[in-house]
Amino acid sequence: MAGYVAIPKLGMAMIEATVVKWQVPEGGHVNRGEVVVTIETEKTNWDVEAQDSGWLHLLVPEDETVPVGRVIGLLAETEAELATLQAKGAPVIMTTAPEPADEPGPGAAPPPAGEAPAVPGRQGATRASPVAKKIAEEHGIDLSAITPTGPDGRIVREDVERAIAARQAAPAPVAAPAPASASASAGIVDGKRVAATIPIKGMRRAIAEHMHRSLQVAAQLTYIGEADMSGTVALRRKLIAQEASLGFRATYTDIIVMAAARALRDVPILNSSIVGEEIRVWDDVNIGVAVALDQGIEGGLIVPVVRNVDRKPLRQVSKELAALVEKARAGQLLPDDVSGGTFTVTNLATVGGGWFVGTPIINQPQSAIVAIGPVTDRPVAIDGQVVIRPVMPYSLTYDHRVVDGAPAARFAARFAELLSEPALLLV
Amino acid sequence: MRDIPYRIAMQEALAEEMARDEKVFVVGEDVQAGTFGVTSTLVQRFGPARVIDTPLSETAVAGTALGAAMAGYRPVADFMFADFIYIAGNEVLVNAAKWRFAHGGKVSLPLVFLAAMGGGARNGPEHSMSPESLIMHTPGLKLAVPSTPYDAKGLLKSAIRDNNPVVFFYHKRLLGLRGDVPEEEYTVPFGVADVKREGTDVTVVATALQVQHALRVADEVKDRVSVEVIDPRTLEPLDIDSIVRSVEKTGRLVVADEDTERCGVGAEIITQVIERAFDSLDAPPKRVCAANLPIPGGFIEASVLPQPASILAAIEAVTGRTLKA
Structure with missing residues (x-):
């Protein structure tokens, strides 16, 4: 066969x-x-x-x-x-x-x-004998492109040697063959010196395919706004002061995820997916939180999901999210941990500095995503006075196939209001 | 160069060493007559004081040799069948193997345990074993397993001159094998493998009778695959360097040995090769050993013991080539 x-x-x-x-x-x-x-x-x-x-x-x-x-x-x-x-x-x-x-x-x-x-x-794993793997690596031969002839369908030394001979007989390729993993590869391509060559595979491939496809299939546009964070900053300060007795340490992300979930309950059309010829508005509010992974030069990204955030107290959301982030960094997330999201929050405040906004790409098949910038003290005019307030920019990308401008703006306003007055989360 | 049988080559080694050193003597059951012809004729030349027949007690044979060695003699104790080492297990595996260490190096134990190994003579489960792994597994014992008359003589002379206990297995079905043996004095050192046949496609490491099987198979398939046959000659010390060098050349390994497969000689040699030359392997190594069963009596023993066809099948498996004519 x-x-x-x-x-x-x-x-x-x-x-x-x-x-x-x-x-x-x-x-x-x-x-x-x-x-x-x-x-x-x-x-x-x-x-x-x-x-x-x-x-x-x-x-x-x-x-x-x-x-x-x-x-x-x-x-x-x-x-x-x-x-x-x-x-x-x-x-x-x-x-x-x-x-x-x-x-x-x-x-x-x-x-x-x-x-x-x-x-x-x-x-x-491609089945190849140890010596075949070694010679292939030394000569930059892609084992997956070799037809095995050895016992049990295994690639053996002769197969690799044949591939090397075939390559030497063929005209030289434009670019050097990609090494098996990201590595410093000496050489010059198109007159530019190469620092590293990263194969597009595994997580990198999944991200690349997923992001590109999202832009191809959805009508995405981004709404940018600012939230007055004075209420949230004060709340968090109080919670941190009580950390020992509360048994958890609240982060801005925890409170922002809570606010997003409550705002989605008020404007549910953003909590939806297109399935076939229908828009499914989800009753579950499952918030994915993007986690950057340290995987060498190419980085990495995964989005664990906190389920039913709208029905959970802050303490539970905070603990679940902390556990998911830890699992993500340890590479121990299970399929259930990253599936079933209905909306995504991505917080770049800890990475980027100063005031910034962005245009996040929707995590398909969801209909919206919000990116969070850093909380910075900025001058704000209130009652005719210029005062200093902690302000957080946010960027809400939504799919205009599903969500029109008005509900998106309503969601944004509610989201900002909840962050400004987090006591409303109790209501 | 003369063409003499393996049995006579061993007899010459014993006679030469007994003539060379009066401390050398032979002890065992019926050694004066010589059940396998190995110790025959010695009593005529050296007398019953140096060729000692014993009662039927392998423990006594081994114990006598052990005590004599401690007293400065160089005994050669013949167990007749390798299977009987189990009876003398405490003397051989515990006392002889460990006493030099236990006595802080103050005693030397220059003694040789001779025994006939192997099946193929239809002797049944209690007289057909090749318990090489038992000896290899016991620290303190050396083990020689010659496959040719030349090696049998040279290794036996080295064994007698060695100051530590040596187990020397001669194969029943090799006793009549004829081969070139020089007239002049020579010894074969321990721990030096011999390339019995050079080849480039597959390394067959074989011991004792399996060396002869491997050489025959290698010759039969020489037009289709180039087989290198290596005989370690001594399993302790083991010349793993020569084996690794060969596998680095061929990329494929078969180990043919007559001991039981499980935890056997093949398992040990293959493991050592994988540890040292994993990146040179082009196929999973194969063992050709006795099946994990007692060796039956009568003709059905052939279904348990490794045959030339088993070596051929293993060469086919590691090379992926069909070689049967």
Whole structure:
């Protein structure tokens, strides 16, 4: 058998995907590198390319949702082999064990002996012998582009040596092959010296795809305003003074998340998603809070979700958020921790200095996101007097397909009012 | 150079060392007659005081040798079957192995435990074992497992001259094997592997009878795969450097040994290679050993013991090539 088509793991939190459209029909021929199927995850649609050439036998129909690692199609080397595969029907084959958080379901059966295709032993790992890996690394050869000929479908030294010879025979590529991970790579490209080369994969790829797609699918515009934070600053000061007896340390983010949740209850259209031909206005107010990760030169970003913020006291929101941030930084977030958000808050105050606003990009399939700037003392005219007040700029991006200007402005005004007078959060 | 059998090469080693050093003597059950022909003829030349027949007690044989070694002699104790070492386990594995250490180095134990290893003679489960891993696992014992007449003679002379306890396993099915042995004096040092056949595609490390099996298989497939056959000759000390060098060249490793597979010689050698040369491996190494079962009596022993076909199958597995004609 030439190979197989499996559900790839596209993001840390991805546990399953829906087969949206087979781009190649049953029994059709596909060449390596061609799109064979489009799948849908919670976050994105994804075109899966064939890793091998062959005649396709479908194991999973369109619209079916299956776990990550499930083999959804087999690639036969010959038409005769295709007929054999078709005669066998649609066995359930997994390339990986189910996610630890996942209940083992009927789809998690091990491959039936004798007819399982050669599949990677570990998700994402190409099966190659140690010496093949070493030589490939030394020569900058991408193992995923090599057809294995070794025992058990493993790439062996000869395969890599053949690829090196083929590359030497072919005209020199424009750019050096990307190393396996971010690394300082000497050399000059287009007359510019290269400091590092970062492969677009893993979390970087997920962010890149997700952000680009969000701008493509939504009609986004950004409303910029300022909130008088004197009430919030005073409240936080009192809470900090009582920290020991209260048992938690309130942050501005905690109070801002609370205010956003209450404002969403008052203007619920911002707490919605487009699903198919409908707008779903959510009853749950689940606020995602963007957390920057320190992952070397390329950084990283993940958005854990605090659920039902509108129904929880500040103490609980604060504790849950603190726990999620800690898990995020430790890389221990589970799929449930990052899914189900209905609105997002991103706080750049601790990173950026001075007064600033931005144009945040909506976290699909939500309809709005608010970015928070730093609280700074600024002159404000009140009752004909210039006074100094702590002021916080905010930037509300919303999807005009769903939200019109008036409700967006109403939400912004309510959000600012709650921050100015946080006692209203008690109401 | 003469062409003589393995058994006679061993006999020559014993005779030469007994002539060279009057402290050398042989002790064991029926050693004057020589059950396997290894100690035969010695009594005619050196007399019953230096070729001592004992009652049927392996513990007494080992204990006699141990005491004599402590008193300054260089005994060669013959257990006949390697299986019988278990009876004398305390003398061999505990006392002989540890007493030099236990006495703070004040005693030397220059003694040799001789025993016939291996199956293939249809001797049943209690007379067919190759308990190499038992000896390798016991600190304080050296272990020689020769595969040719040349090595058998040279290693046995080195064993007798060694000031520490040496277990020397001769394989029952090699006793009649003929090979070149020089007329002149020589010894084979411990801890030096011998490349029995050079090759470039796969390294087969083999011991005792399996060396002969491996050489035969290597010759049969020589047009399709180039097999390097390495004989460690002594398993303690083990010349892992030579094995690693070969694997660095070939990228593929098979270890063929007649002891039981589990926790055996193959497991130890493969682990050491992985620890030292992981990045050189082009395929998962394979073991060719006795199955994890007692060795049956009669012809069905062949289904438990490693055969030339087992080595061929392992070479096919690590190279991914079909080699059967």
